[in-house]
Amino acid sequence: MIKIAAILGACSLALSGCGTALTVLQNDEDAARSLRKQKTYCQSIPRVYSGLAYDFCILNASPDPTGVLVPFVLLDLTLSGVADTVCLPYTLYRQAADGNIGIYWRTGRG
Template structure:
């Protein structure tokens, strides 16, 4: 595979499946959680450290995509998210300490 093909494949992965790292690090928490709820994932929350990989695994941990198109893109995105998550580690470690896990489903507090 040439470098151009690899870059093209990565760009397609980000554009179509939504790069997990971009979704969880650059978007606000509500948007990232809403994206995972639309996928009907069974995940309740994801850690901020390596959140792109966690996001991709949560997408895979959802009811099957009837088109069969999503899984190959998410598998391709796993490599890209792993690399970007490593670059974002200083920021995500800080956010994990300050904000904790990114919650996907909230339970109202009983008062």
Template sequence: MTIKMAVSSGVLSLALGGCGTAATVLQDDAEAAQDLRRQKTYCQSIPRVYSGLTYDFCVLNAPPDPTGFLVPLILVDLALSGALDTVVLPYTIYRQGVDGNLSIYWRPSRG
């Protein structure tokens, strides 16, 4: 394996591991919300339709990453999430209708 192939596969693995679509569609709601809280995002909730793109924008809308490593990965992930969000669109439209937005911060019910 050449160095170029190794670097490319490493970047792809990192991008897919942090993929916004995988984080919001394949994980349960609590895990996705916890990931965004860990990033200290200012988002309160995200729609399920195109949730991967929204997830990435929420990560970008957080306090700056001191390492400077996160922004390039998020920019790569925006393209991947856009494509994957389009593929899972029928499922996310259904989930949006049934479950509504994915809440980042738990709010107690008024009752």
């Protein structure tokens, strides 16, 4: 029973930091706020493969003085690639309907 709880806890922790979960499951403003907090230089990210774009924007942010973030982002690139492929039908529709996720402006189109 404890092993199952530990596995579920690890999975939920991994998903909470997953770029795909942050961009597909949250609203646009929350995803944009998260990237602004990281001081990224990206202006917007596409909805198609948004988890990968999110991770690349994290890597293209102001340097992390501790350097701890980079290994987790590199691992998340792989996981986000798989999750983004699964979400592709939904994100293709959202890209056509709403455009990119704007990071430094309120609307998705810009």
